[in-house]
Amino acid sequence: MRLQKHQIAMADLSSAEPLPPGSTIGILGGGQLGRMLALAAAELGLRVHIYAPEETSPAAEVAGNATRAAYEDEAALIAFADAVDVVTYEFENVPGETARILSEHAPVRPGPKALAISQDRLDEKNFLNGLGIATAPFAQVDTLDDLISALAKLGTPAVLKTRRFGYDGKGQVKIDDPSEAAAAFDAIAGAPAILEGFMPFEKEVSVIAARALDGTSAAYDVGENVHRDHILHTTTIPAALDASVAEEARTIAARIAHGLDYVGVIGVEFFVLTNGDKRQLCVNEFAPRVHNSGHWTSDACTVSQFEQHIRAIAGWPLGNPSRHSDAVMTNLIGAEADEWITHASMPHCAVHLYGKREARPGRKMGHVTKLNSGFTKPE
């Protein structure tokens, strides 16, 4: 195991020269994040090859090359990795075996450590606490008995979450009373889980940070997130936070990136708790990829999170993350995207549509970013 990790690290180091324009970026996943990464790569004169199982995808539509194959198709994975100069991904549930196969043929960035830890809520929380970073109190739950004793320890309300594969609030159940234990355990089909104490947060914020191949890091300003039906609704920049708390959030994001030997952009979600007139930060989770709450950077910064990620994985220097405008990003979910013409008619409003054919409820179809003329100077 050690030897393998070492070999992967050596393979990655041996190609530490920046990839010149004309090189090819391989992206696993065909969604809107892949699409925006592909567009950013094109701006830098880089080619893009998308790997996704779907017949059509928002990302493949804007990329020069696409492979349509399953993430378990070893021959297709090897051919893909051989055809590109670096592999990255736009979703965190890339199977570990897929990443391992690819890494024998091309550098995979971010690397295996970040991928493995972010896929498992228990490993993620242990990793964060190991760095001295606060999280919600939690307990491992494998059986109904574990859940009952975890509820006795952490109290209610609490949130039961599957360790793996959760997103947009899926795979989690709030428990308001210990008598709900059996129903909650059934609701997650007895999957390996964790119980988290319910955090009475004042607000949710996030930081998009990046770490380059040479270990330097950069963090964008903190955004304040509002969710609707468990899906991100708006991100407002800057978050209403004391400058010292905002700086602490950016520092924590950079510490996580360093702790993961990270290369690329990482999204870190926080709960902001109030204790008297003091505010405390607690990390909720992180995503080893560009993040929905960083979409505002496309319009309010010289270098977007998408370009920043491509720069990092291509071994380029990171761009300056400072913003030139305040901004509010709003997701267009399902039929909300039908209002595109209204948004397109407004001044200082950037419209981004992902080209998805069908506007199903709950589906992210696009987003708009309104730039605010009353710019708040960074502290």
Ligand SMILES: Nc1ncnc2c1ncn2[C@@H]1O[C@H](COP(=O)(O)OP(=O)(O)O)[C@@H](O)[C@H]1O
């Ligand atoms: N321990 C908690 N206490 C209070 N609210 C929580 C807790 N965990 C999750 N939530 C709420 O549920 C949302 C989704 O949970 P999260 O762990 O971020 O999963 P997902 O992978 O679905 O984004 C959070 O943004 C927050 O609003």
Ligand SMILES: [Mg+2]
């Ligand atoms: Mg989340």
